[in-house]
Amino acid sequence: MPADLSPIDKAKFVAAKRAVDLIEDRMTVGLGTGSTAAWMVRCLAERVREEGLRVTGVPTSRRTAELARQLGVPITTLDDAKWLDMTIDGADEFDPALNLIKGGGAALLQEKIVATASDQMVVIADAAKEVTQLGAFPLPVEVIPFGWQTTKALVEEMLVAMDVMNRDVTLRMNGEAPLVTDEANYILDLHLKRIGNPRQLAMVLNQIPGVVENGLFIDICDIVVIGHGDGRVVLRDINSGETEDGRVDFAPTDNIFTDLGD
Template structure:
């Protein structure tokens, strides 16, 4: 079974599998969104159902909430949790300082609120998402639908004065209609190529009327768990500078992985 899996799928899976080591009994856990986070949710579900792990999950999207309930995790809202012990989520890009671009799946707003309300944010990713400078992945910006074309023009004007390679913004579509987020907003994807100063970009974008949030996660992530296609996992902690290397045995994880493919 595992012989048929792509190296990227294996890498995402081993990162997800390793990340649940950060979760302990009694914790309130932020549950990210996306394909890597979905595997983490399933791994947690297995621990809840088979090992009796007691946690409450705060999902970052309706689809993660559905999956969490499906695999047996008690779901609570952020308002019920108030604060979160650890959030585990995927990313679209990360750099050496563990700054991120997120929102490829459109869940950046809830993801950023939940991650910011967490003692610890752990990002799970395959090795191919590491970059020297953020920006090759189009930066998602969530905007309110009212006047979105004006907001888009203003963002494009703003980008002229910024240290970026590209300046185009495109409205994210879902077939022939605009993609709509869980909060009822639209997403503009900014094709920047390379972001010179990600801190400044994140601040400036959020000052624009019509912008709800952007997908730059600056100084939020504490740990990145990087998976490789051969089962290796590297866990980097930005706070203490440690790097731990490990390898997951696919034989142990075969059953769960097979389930995930169904």
């Protein structure tokens, strides 16, 4: 175990490892995108390698697909799988009702499609992602490049009537150029600070011409697994109302910690 692994990375790892324990043999599983989801793919690969777990992954981005291939996790497309047993993914924020903000990794469109095509969505996160009200993390909105400035103006106009604290909207950049998603779209980041009615905002955003999808995941997440830097893990099931406290032994193999450039 690397001695310099941060408490946040330890929390991400233990949450990922506990979530991967929920996967059963022969499941088809959506594989999320981002730093926490990368730990999940590594933990899943360890189960495939060490236990002979038979699983098929459906990646939510090109970089997750590449990581899964490098680690030996079998993958397929959503079109071939059609329906999934479970999706495991990270989140930028989650509230007490397990509503989410996602899209910090610019993969929100594929992530939402895959998550809604699953029997269950499991979110893995460190404790810092839990909030009483969504909005501190900028809300990503995927838009088509054509007329994006017009779309941005329409979003800004719409926000005047919404229950939000702030209304700044910025185009996400990649150096000197706009960031381009896997679907060749742009991302607008809405710096709202507080979202009073996430359900309403999600519905109104998707009615704006040029908007492809937004990063509010409402009534999609079923379980959240919250990791802590000391190995503690809390699992909350929104459907049953049950909470499970546990601990994950922090003794991963060298293969999990190999830097594969994710």
